Amino acid sequence: MEESIKLEWEKFSKYLLKMSGYLEAISLLHWDLRTGAPRKGVEVRSGTLGMLSGELFRLETSEEMGAFTELFSRPEVMEQLSSVQNKIVKDCRKEYERSKSIPAERYEEYSKLSAHAQTIWEEAKENNDFASFEPFLSQIVAFKQEFIDYWGVKNTRYDTLLDMYEPDLTVTEVDAIFSRLRNRLVPLVEAISASPNKPDTSFLQQIFDKEQQQKFSLFILGQMGYDFEAGRLDESVHPFATGLSPGDVRITTHYLQDNLPSAVFSSLHEGGHALYEQNVSPDLVGTVLAGGTSMGIHESQSRLWENMIGRSLPFWERYYGDLQQHFPEQLANVELVDFYRAINSVGNSFIRTESDELTYNLHIIVRYEIEKLIFNEGLSVQELPEVWNAKYQQYLGITPPSDQLGVLQDVHWSGGDFGYFASYSLGNMYAAQMMHTLRKEMPELDELIAAGNLLPIKEWLTEKIHRHGRALTPAEIILEVTGEPLNPDYLADYLEAKYTELYKL
């Protein structure tokens, strides 16, 4: 590398490190808000979050960033850079071009609004009061519409949002993938509904001590290989994972007395996210590549642990005894196979996060379609509860009795995360395709799981996915790991096989 380029790259590295410092501070301020910050500090905190996000935004869009990325994008310079360096430049350039179109004060205002709106949403959900949330959500949508114009409409307005979470994937592609998936899942769900072999879930309707739930969560996270010296487990209303740096990746879960599976599978889910962030290669720390490459790939890691491992029979062959020891009164007389069937019970529930891994995809399709309506067809926020309920009736055969169990259930929109939901279902599809490869490369997989030997799985995922961080794109990852592009049939195959057996179809 030329000496002058080397010196510029050193300056650029320091600049990136500064950005990553802002991101760490912002993430901690958010984490703190969700895990126990005092109520009366929220207003000032919102301002601080807005200010710091504004500063980060300024760094992402500064003339200095423009000059750095312009220099490093010149063909004669690019060929002197490593592939990781080129990916850093490419991502920064994309962000720069996307963001510099938004006036800093508009972005700051938006950040303040969305921080505030999340608190409002929490209260609105608690009080089943959509009306109090609606003006905030309307403002957020208006901001997003404004931003889409700044960013530039891709194929449709909604494509622009989708691209932020799953780079390069288009509405046309997702439409095709989702319709293929829906066409295979809907008959399966109908067959299950008609099956007389329903699992007995009555034993789950007991009181499960919260402290024991916490102990079991901590135990199972340790078994997965979650590093407690590089993270911590807390409680929050809506479980989440947040990586401040690979040495500090925090997760939350929630403990509901009357819902044991919720805490267990939330912990496995967030643990899957956390393993991804904890195992990014140290070389990438302090750059923009030290995280998951897309929301979809991120979600594949959480779903793989939550469902494909965590709801498998081999997993509970090993861990059901431990669970029984945590809840002897409730589970001593419940057989393993009955437990396994119960936690895989398919039902048309109102709440996405409490739904089974099969109908889950239908919950996502509802949200995906509604978001498309908002941004491509001008659906108003006022109409959301009605449209929401109609779609639930259409796809799941149920109508939510309240907004709390309907349109108010998810945090995402309060934070402006439109375009995000599709990632959840994409994650399921990525995960099934990865599992298919893992199983080929590790034929003794079920035996390992049944022996509680989970670390080889973690290591395989680290080697194939985690360590790369954002250095590879989602399309590159899925192609390199599995040898083919995203294919919804792996998920459909997996679900058909699993549920045909479970429901004796």
Add this chain to the structure above:
Amino acid sequence: MEESIKLEWEKFSKYLLKMSGYLEAISLLHWDLRTGAPRKGVEVRSGTLGMLSGELFRLETSEEMGAFTELFSRPEVMEQLSSVQNKIVKDCRKEYERSKSIPAERYEEYSKLSAHAQTIWEEAKENNDFASFEPFLSQIVAFKQEFIDYWGVKNTRYDTLLDMYEPDLTVTEVDAIFSRLRNRLVPLVEAISASPNKPDTSFLQQIFDKEQQQKFSLFILGQMGYDFEAGRLDESVHPFATGLSPGDVRITTHYLQDNLPSAVFSSLHEGGHALYEQNVSPDLVGTVLAGGTSMGIHESQSRLWENMIGRSLPFWERYYGDLQQHFPEQLANVELVDFYRAINSVGNSFIRTESDELTYNLHIIVRYEIEKLIFNEGLSVQELPEVWNAKYQQYLGITPPSDQLGVLQDVHWSGGDFGYFASYSLGNMYAAQMMHTLRKEMPELDELIAAGNLLPIKEWLTEKIHRHGRALTPAEIILEVTGEPLNPDYLADYLEAKYTELYKL
């Protein structure tokens, strides 16, 4: 106010708000490090803290800040500003001028040195090895001597340092105050040593359940009027209070199985600090005035609650029953008066932080006199252990058997905090003087305390002290509240009366 000045002030307010946002983020990052941040994230976190502190420093010393404060310091502008606005400008200008005077590269070198020296000090303390720390401390002193020249010598060189923590107080004044205090306390300590009426403290040498200690801490903080919707209580190795904003003032304590008083009085102490920060007037939020006016006045608030209320007989007349209920096994057979005497036991300990409220002041006077010798008389760092031990013998009648129990015990000097120690004793004096006034204005004070009616005390302190934040100077506060300048006799009177009775002198 002229329109152009008004507009400039609005810009300045935004600028201050930004500074205050950085401070909130820095405070939370620190709080988090001390209350449970994962070990493996510490290195990245340190970098982030350094970066954000650097950004804040840049804001404090920018040309923009220079221009703002220059404009607002013009006589024709000053007369258009409120007294609060003028105080904001004065404080910002002082900080600006002080920081600007040091060449950036010298300050950077010093920051690196002091960060390093704190680690060296930790090891030196652990290994009882002053010699390994000495060269670092010598360099820190040399830097401080250099900085004093940059900052400008006030009356004496040490005055310049003292002023950073207790604005406007001079060495001449503190000398007079401390010598007067010392002359009254030394004979009192001697009389107590000779007294045959020593309290029995043996019942404190039991095991006290940590969870019960926590419950009692929470209870007693609630009684003081600490607002849990504007704060939270956590555990850390060294107890502290930190105000992120008046709506978010957090405290920590520590629970030691074999030391009940430590948690109880740490909670009261930090609770006293927290009441101050929680009750700053909302008008001052987001300015540089939204905190305590000096280290000494801050310490007066913690000491008042910890000692003058928390170690008083009326207080335990009300709360001892509650404490007994938390620890029936350990305290059921201990009489109130014996408990009261035990928690006020005077002993000549080597360690400042473990000393009683009487000898504590002598620990401080030793440090104050040594710091003065260093900066005004050229005492070398090599001589410190010898001088330290001689002064302990002179004032406390004991000679530390090791530097670990002597000159190496405190973190302050390793971080360059010379001039800070005096504040601790000034706090005791301010507190005693305030209590004297409070007692005059509220003659039924002891009855209120004995009835657990503590809120009138909190309200009085808020009205007289807390709400002003930094809008009044320490000298203005003590004069406005008590009608006279700081007078050490109130503390001496209080201690003489209390301990004469306790030890039947």
